[in-house]
Each structure stands twice: as structure tokens, then as C-alpha cells.
Amino acid sequence: TMHKPRPAQPAAFYWTVLLMVFSQKIWSVNSVELTFELPDNARECFHEEIQKQQTATLEFQVVSGGRYDVDVTLESPTGEEIYRQIKTQFDSYQFTASATGIYTACFSNEFSTFSHKIVYMDFQVGEEQPLPGIEEHATVLTQLESSAQEIHKALNAILDYQTH
Numbered sequence: 050t051m052h053k054p055r056p057a058q059p060a061a062f063y064w065t066v067l068l069m070v071f072s073q074k075i076w077s078v079n080s081v082e083l084t085f086e087l088p089d090n091a092r093e094c095f096h097e098e099i100q101k102q103q104t105a106t107l108e109f110q111v112v113s114g115g116r117y118d119v120d121v122t123l124e125s126p127t128g129e130e131i132y133r134q135i136k137t138q139f140d141s142y143q144f145t146a147s148a149t150g151i152y153t154a155c156f157s158n159e160f161s162t163f164s165h166k167i168v169y170m171d172f173q174v175g176e177e178q179p180l181p182g183i184e185e186h187a188t189v190l191t192q193l194e195s196s197a198q199e200i201h202k203a204l205n206a207i208l209d210y211q212t213h
Contacts, residue, residue, distance in 0.1 A: 082171040084112065087119060087158045089165050094155040097172050099146040107132070107154050108171040110139035115164030120157040126150025136160070 087093055099105050111117040121140070123132035125148060132142045146152070158166050 082173075084167060084169045087114075087156055087166040087168050089161045089163055090159055091165075092155055092157040092159055094153050095170065095172060096151050096153050097174060098150065099152050099174050101146055101149040103146050103175055104143060105146060105152070105172070105174045106141060106143045108139075108141040108173075109156070110169045112167040112169050114166035115161055117166075119166055119168060120160065122155045122157075124153045124155075126152065 081095065081097060085093060097105070107121075107123055109119075109121060111119055116136075117138045118136040121132070121134045121137060122130055123142065123144075125131050125146075127148065127150075131144060134140055154170070154172060156168055156170070158164075
């Protein structure tokens with residue numbers, strides 16, 4: 050009997066595998082990302098539990114309102130103020146937790162009596178890991194794995210640019 054040649058695997062198969070890899074949740078990063086309204090003469094606080102020696106990043110930007118400025122503070126679980134900005138439009142602050150517990154980020158518009166603000170905030174805890182399974186290789190990555198890793202990094206950069 051004659052055997053039919055096996056058809057070549059279509060490129061769609063590789064893209065499907067790639068999309069499945071990208072759709073997996075990355076477990077080591079905990080992030081709170083939101084946009085909220087900060088009324089005039091108001092203060093809003095957000096709380097995040099962080100383990101000792103974990104890195105975290107607080108990023109914010111005033112999207113609209115008044116002179117595009119807010120007061121921002123970040124307090125450790127002991128109540129120590131570890132970050133403070135006065136009448137600032139945007140900033141990014143990275144730190145390593147000195148103790149395990151609840152860290153509190155507060156945004157204040159108390160200095161404004163008539164102008165409410167719209168504020169974007171991203172409070173990220175932990176470092177984003179590369180694609181799942183990539184670190185487990187004891188050999189050189191295949192071209193497909195290397196490409197997938199580069200695409201993963203590029204998509205994360207695009208996401209950061211779009212939300213900041």
C-alpha cells in the first residue's frame with residue numbers, strides 16, 4: 050500500500066500554541082491597576098499586603114482635573130512614611146518591603162476646594178517572570194521559544210506604554 054505524505058503543519062498551529070502560552074496567568078505578580086475619581090477636598094487610600102523583601106512599584110498619573118496634581122504618600126505597616134510627593138502630576142516609586150504587612154498608598158486632593166481629579170494608579174507587587182517554562186531549560190532555547198519570549202517582553206512594554 051502507498052502511504053500519503055504527511056502534510057506540513059500550518060503556521061496557524063504555531064500561532065495557536067503561542068497564543069495559548071501568552072494567555073496563561075503569571076502567578077508571581079500581584080497588581081492593582083485602576084483609574085479613580087478624587088473629589089475636591091478629598092483623600093483616597095489603597096491597601097496592599099506585601100511580604101518582607103518583596104519588591105513593589107507604585108505608579109500614578111493625574112489624567113484630568115485642575116492643574117493635574119495630587120499629594121501622594123506611601124506608608125509601611127508600622128505607619129512609617131516611606132514616600133511622599135506634594136502637588137505632583139505623575140511618578141513611579143519602586144521599593145523593597147522592609148517588613149511583611151499592609152502598605153497604604155494615599156492620594157489627596159485636600160488642597161483643592163473646587164477641582165476634582167481623575168487619577169490612574171498601578172500598585173504592582175513582585176517581579177514579572179518570563180514565560181512559564183522558559184527558566185526550566187538546561188539547553189539552548191529553540192528559535193520559537195526565543196521568539197515567544199521576545200514577543201512576551203514586547204507585549205508587556207506595549208501594555209505599560211498604553212496604561213501610563
